[in-house]
Amino acid sequence: MTLVLEKDQIEMRQVYADTIRKLAAADPNVIALEADLSSSMSTGGLKEELPGQYVNVGIMEANMMGIAAGLSVLGRKPFIHSFGQFVTRRAFDQVFVSLGYAQVSAVIVGSDAGVSAEHNGGTHMTFEDIALMREIPNAYVYEASDAIQFGWLLEQAYEKGGLHYIRTIRKNATQLYKPNTTFEKAQILHQGTDITICAAGIMVAESLKAAASLKEIGISAEVIDLFSIKPLDGATLLESVKKTGRVITTENHNVNGGLGSAVAEFLGEHHPVPLYRIGVREQFGQVGLMPYLQEFYGLTAEHIVLQAKKMIS
Numbered sequence: 001m002t003l004v005l006e007k008d009q010i011e012m013r014q015v016y017a018d019t020i021r022k023l024a025a026a027d028p029n030v031i032a033l034e035a036d037l038s039s040s041m042s043t044g045g046l047k048e049e050l051p052g053q054y055v056n057v058g059i060m061e062a063n064m065m066g067i068a069a070g071l072s073v074l075g076r077k078p079f080i081h082s083f084g085q086f087v088t089r090r091a092f093d094q095v096f097v098s099l100g101y102a103q104v105s106a107v108i109v110g111s112d113a114g115v116s117a118e119h120n121g122g123t124h125m126t127f128e129d130i131a132l133m134r135e136i137p138n139a140y141v142y143e144a145s146d147a148i149q150f151g152w153l154l155e156q157a158y159e160k161g162g163l164h165y166i167r168t169i170r171k172n173a174t175q176l177y178k179p180n181t182t183f184e185k186a187q188i189l190h191q192g193t194d195i196t197i198c199a200a201g202i203m204v205a206e207s208l209k210a211a212a213s214l215k216e217i218g219i220s221a222e223v224i225d226l227f228s229i230k231p232l233d234g235a236t237l238l239e240s241v242k243k244t245g246r247v248i249t250t251e252n253h254n255v256n257g258g259l260g261s262a263v264a265e266f267l268g269e270h271h272p273v274p275l276y277r278i279g280v281r282e283q284f285g286q287v288g289l290m291p292y293l294q295e296f297y298g299l300t301a302e303h304i305v306l307q308a309k310k311m312i313s
Contacts (some may be wrong), residue, residue, distance in 0.1 A: 005205050007172040008147040015147045016109060016168075017042040019154045020079055024053045028156070031071055035061050035082045040170060041111060043081065061086045065094035065106075072104035077158060083117070084110030084126035084167060092132055100136040105161040107154065108133075109168065113143070113201060115293035116169040117285065125285020131257020133165040133232050141230040143200040143251075143259070144168040148177040149227060156183075167201065174205035176225070186233035188240065192222030195246040195308050198237065200227050200259050203278075205249040206294075209301035214308055221308060232262050238271055245274040246311050249303055255279035259307035276307050 010018075012048050020043065021107040039046040046054040057064045062305045068078040080087060088095065090245055099106050107194050117125040133141045140162060144150035157164035176189065177199055189204065190211045199207040204225045211221040222240050226233065241247055247267065249260035259279045260277030267273060280297050 005174045005208065009173045010147050011042070012144065012147060012150055012172050013040065013042045013111065013170045015150045016081065017046065019151050021046060022048065023155070023158055025052045027077065028053065029076045031055065031076050031078050033057060033064050033068055033080045035059055035064050035086065037082055038232065040083075041098065042173055043083050059162040061091040065091050065098050068106045069102055069104050071098075072106055072114045077105065079107045079109065079154075081109045081111065083112045083120070083124055084129045085124055088129040088132045088165070089126065090269055095133075096136055097274065099163050100139055101170070103138075105163065107126060107164045108168065109154075109166050111168055113167045113169055114280075115285070115290055115297065115299065116171070116202065116252070118289055118293070119287055121287040122285040126182045127254040127280045127283075127285065129165075129167060130229055130253050130259070131261070134228065134257060134262065136163065138162065139230065140164045140228075142166045142228055144173075144226050145201055145204045145227050146173045146176040148179060149179055149183055152181070152183050153227070162278045169202060170263040173202070173241050176204060183227065186228065186236040187225040188222060189225055190221065190223035192220040192244065194220045194244055194312060195248065196224060196240045196244045197238075197304060197308070198224050198226045198247060198259065198263050199251065200229065200250045201252050204301060205251055206299065206301045207250055207304060210308065212304050213301060217309075219308060219312055220274035226259060226263070229259050229262050232266055234266050234270065237263065237266065241267060241271055241273055245273055246305055247273055248304060248311070250278040250299070252299055253279055255281055274311055276311065278307060279302060
């Protein structure tokens, strides 16, 4: 059996630009902040379309966080974008203090997640952003898995208020959801009874491919899109794990501090079971195309299948 997963027709960066355009047109308090990467996120046209609601601060990410904090205090609703490593690793003190500690509202979008940075190479390949953002008290941390979900997450963050971090790739994601799908909880995309596979972002599609391959050899895998890493949907996770008794987590991120850690921490306290985390282990990023990088770091359906077979044999 071959599982066919199509790419979304709209790029994730276009989803971001279109959502900001929609929200800003309806609410003059919405402000889009860029750090000289508007062409990378398709937001360049917003400057003329929404005068006074778009600010390019230049290559000054830490300053951008301070500007966002000031705007929030004044009642504005800032959306902040840059590559993931710049809005987290580079500007973390300002994010933690000026936004988190100050308890103001802002939506931070970190693009070019993990191996999707490709030719930007090791310095731009963020495998640690989720870990950093999870450490901020009361922050929401998500990884968008497709265009429909990304748009929903952006609108929900706007409505909810508080500090939100949404991690995404910039280009086309695999289409997983139908228009108008809502995401109040984790999504079970493939039912199974033998093992639970938890994934987010690009690894959801890989996990679905793995589940299809496992089915061919008599292993029933349940695939959960745990796009909300903080807060984690423990109820959905627990219901699945009590049924399957085994868990694999898989993420385009370091195994320490990300989705795998969140799942391990929750299950360790509530329902310990055999668990293996698939992700980046003690490695930096590098230059390369995504297929090569996914193979190098073990972020493929084949790696998931091998681990599932080991855990069940």
